[in-house]
Amino acid sequence: MVDTNNAEVVPFPHLVSDDDSNDHLTLVKHVRMVEAMVFASSEPVSEKALGERLPDDVDLDAVLGELEKFYSGRGVNLVRSGNNWAFRTAGDLAFLLQKEAIQQRKLSRAALEVLAIIAYHQPVTRAEIEEIRGVVTSKGTLDVLLETGWIRMRGRRRAPGRPVTYGSTDQFLDHFGLAELRDLPGLDELKGAGLLQSQLPANFTVPMPDDCEDLTEEEDPFTLEDIEDLGLLPPTGG
Amino acid sequence: MVDTNNAEVVPFPHLVSDDDSNDHLTLVKHVRMVEAMVFASSEPVSEKALGERLPDDVDLDAVLGELEKFYSGRGVNLVRSGNNWAFRTAGDLAFLLQKEAIQQRKLSRAALEVLAIIAYHQPVTRAEIEEIRGVVTSKGTLDVLLETGWIRMRGRRRAPGRPVTYGSTDQFLDHFGLAELRDLPGLDELKGAGLLQSQLPANFTVPMPDDCEDLTEEEDPFTLEDIEDLGLLPPTGG
Amino acid sequence: MADKDEKMTGSGQPVADIQDDLWSATAPVDRAIADPEFTIDVDGFEGPLDLLLSLARTQKVDLAKISILHLAEQYLGFIEEVRRLRLELAADYLVMAAWLAFLKSKLLLPEPEGDDEPTGEELAAQLAFRLKRLEAMREAASQLVNRDRLTRDVFARGMPEPIIVQKRSEFSATLYDLLTAYAAERQRQSVSFVHIARRSVWSLQDARIILTRLIGNISDWAPLNSFLVEYLVEPEMRTSVLASSFAASLELVREGKLEVQQSAIFAPLYVRSTVPRAVPQTTVGVQ
Numbered sequence A, B: 001m002v003d004t005n006n007a008e009v010v011p012f013p014h015l016v017s018d019d020d021s022n023d024h025l026t027l028v029k030h031v032r033m034v035e036a037m038v039f040a041s042s043e044p045v046s047e048k049a050l051g052e053r054l055p056d057d058v059d060l061d062a063v064l065g066e067l068e069k070f071y072s073g074r075g076v077n078l079v080r081s082g083n084n085w086a087f088r089t090a091g092d093l094a095f096l097l098q099k100e101a102i103q104q105r106k107l108s109r110a111a112l113e114v115l116a117i118i119a120y121h122q123p124v125t126r127a128e129i130e131e132i133r134g135v136v137t138s139k140g141t142l143d144v145l146l147e148t149g150w151i152r153m154r155g156r157r158r159a160p161g162r163p164v165t166y167g168s169t170d171q172f173l174d175h176f177g178l179a180e181l182r183d184l185p186g187l188d189e190l191k192g193a194g195l196l197q198s199q200l201p202a203n204f205t206v207p208m209p210d211d212c213e214d215l216t217e218e219e220d221p222f223t224l225e226d227i228e229d230l231g232l233l234p235p236t237g238g
Numbered sequence C: 001m002a003d004k005d006e007k008m009t010g011s012g013q014p015v016a017d018i019q020d021d022l023w024s025a026t027a028p029v030d031r032a033i034a035d036p037e038f039t040i041d042v043d044g045f046e047g048p049l050d051l052l053l054s055l056a057r058t059q060k061v062d063l064a065k066i067s068i069l070h071l072a073e074q075y076l077g078f079i080e081e082v083r084r085l086r087l088e089l090a091a092d093y094l095v096m097a098a099w100l101a102f103l104k105s106k107l108l109l110p111e112p113e114g115d116d117e118p119t120g121e122e123l124a125a126q127l128a129f130r131l132k133r134l135e136a137m138r139e140a141a142s143q144l145v146n147r148d149r150l151t152r153d154v155f156a157r158g159m160p161e162p163i164i165v166q167k168r169s170e171f172s173a174t175l176y177d178l179l180t181a182y183a184a185e186r187q188r189q190s191v192s193f194v195h196i197a198r199r200s201v202w203s204l205q206d207a208r209i210i211l212t213r214l215i216g217n218i219s220d221w222a223p224l225n226s227f228l229v230e231y232l233v234e235p236e237m238r239t240s241v242l243a244s245s246f247a248a249s250l251e252l253v254r255e256g257k258l259e260v261q262q263s264a265i266f267a268p269l270y271v272r273s274t275v276p277r278a279v280p281q282t283t284v285g286v287q
Helices: A018-040 A047-052 A060-071 A091-100 A109-121 A126-133 A139-148 A170-175 A187-192 A224-229 B018-040 B047-053 B060-071 B091-097 B109-121 B126-133 B139-148 B170-176 B187-192 B224-229 C013-023 C047-057 C068-084 C091-108 C120-145 C175-192 C204-215 C224-231 C235-254
Strands: A076-081 A084-089 A151-157 A164-168 B076-081 B084-089 B098-106 B151-157 B164-168 C164-172 C258-262 C269-273
Touching: A018 A047, A018 A060, A018 A084, A018 B076, A018 B084, A018 B091, A047 A060, A047 A084, A060 A076, A076 A170, A076 B018, A084 A091, A084 A170, A084 B018, A091 B018, A109 A126, A109 A139, A109 A164, A109 C120, A126 A164, A126 C047, A126 C120, A139 A151, B018 B047, B018 B060, B018 B084, B047 B060, B047 B084, B060 B076, B084 B091, B091 B098, B109 B126, B109 B139, B109 B164, B109 C175, B126 B164, B126 C175, B139 B151, B139 C164, B187 C175, C047 C068, C047 C091, C047 C120, C068 C091, C068 C120, C091 C120, C204 C224, C204 C235, C204 C269, C224 C235, C224 C269, C235 C258, C235 C269
Parallel strands: B098 C164
Antiparallel strands: A076 A084, A151 A164, B076 B084, B151 B164, C258 C269
């Protein structure tokens, strides 16, 4: 999984161009700055927050790319979840770090299934989750999942009854080590097999799971009343 | 302090010996392990604790030396205190971890009145302000106004007691969008705006403040003693 | 795929054979937080679809090639067994049983002509799709849960360095605020400035005390004004001082403590303290 042999050949930063050493020095400077900012935080740092503290003309993508390359194969890696970046220990070193492990409440099988359905089918309503599982979803299951911070209520489906739609959060990506939803295991195969369709019959294509902050065309934002009724933080707060 | 030029020439790990590549790979492995352990620990890690989780024959000093060298000149440094090791943000980048929290404050009615009187009647002493307002001005009010940067102490009135005179600053003009003090509306304009009623005593006037930065004939500059006694920055610093 | 061994513990023994058969090939998975509201967990199954999926696995073939007819028969047999043992069974299971019985008949009997309803094959395909989809989601959940997970397999910085927050005040006030405050203040003061100044007066009492003190035992005639010089400096006080001291002097004369004389109308008024004398002077009435 991690190729330690490669590690030694990565200079800092990766890009070494003799012809343009001034640019290079500037890049080094910005790489240091981003490194310090991301390293200082235990939570993923948003690209927005990074950009705010760098000079205006900095190509943040390039800087992050350098840093990511530079740390690949190391004991600590730079990882992305959504638009947020964090340093995380390399997965293969877990055995060394059992002391740091936090004993987490384990999710029930039902909760895990619901979580997977929300992640792969989002935005998805409770009725659709139930249709897939063929069983009623208890309120407790969704509550436990909301409590983990991995799912959030997104809005309301533009449909009779205006059911609440659920989706995953950036914390979900961070926790499961996913840079983005496209990285969900087996996503392409499931999509290819037409298994990400909530509706029967299966004769139309279904979009990728969508955790875009923006609501889809079929979703309405929460109203103030909703927020009160559902005991919600603003949806982005999830 | 930090030589970023050096940073690029530090490979990972520092030591590259062609003749002994097996040893080298082992070193890389151990450097990775120590890197992850120090990174994830919630407190500085003792050499003893590191040693316990590495194979018995590891030369810990060599591994820590590599890692230290590797992180020197970077945005994050490996630092030792006693026999304990931790990562710390490079000192010259500490400014990146600071955030200004701007607290919006509203001026009290009294402060607004005093400010306005200073603006219109400058140079004006505290006693004169009190005469105009008919009430005592608290020290706190003037302190708050000095904190806004909108007023300043100008000098001392050539009169018994040598009272301090107050005036407005350039920041005052900036904040209130005035090109110069003469742009402050006069009697007719205040009446026209409905701010002053028309029944006013015949001798009622609104002064036309003077923009001149220099002291008037009736003012003395501050002496060095004054500056000490009043805890003043140089008056222009206001 | 997930193992249901844990679910099966303590569940209905009569079906244990079938279940052992069902789950023997599967790997264990954790299941700690029991969902408190599982109502249909009669034998550890989460609903009829879950039961169907479990039964399908006994066919030991790819779900795509499963015989739905055979599956329906298995399910109906299972339900029959449960009912024979008088075990409680939630309504969903019975609804599914009824639907499968219907499906079975559709699959076995020839389709009636000109029927708009879905054919038995179509219904069977739909059921197969749902089973496949449920199984896919279970597989996805298990892959998800086995990834390198934060705080279990990968770790964040253990000693994060906090952002130091520096507080700074920013004052807000508009020109309108400023002008309103100024105008209101000036307006208020312009009204209260029209006040009537309190007049300063010498009371009779004041005059009497001062005259008594000043004239004291002086027995030579002296102009009354000479005693009052310092009080007459302020022009606005003059009238009051003169009137009060004159009235006070008359009172002192009446009491026999003072003597007063004047040579002519509007001439200076002379006063002296009363002393015992052999030759009394003429006392002159005063204008």
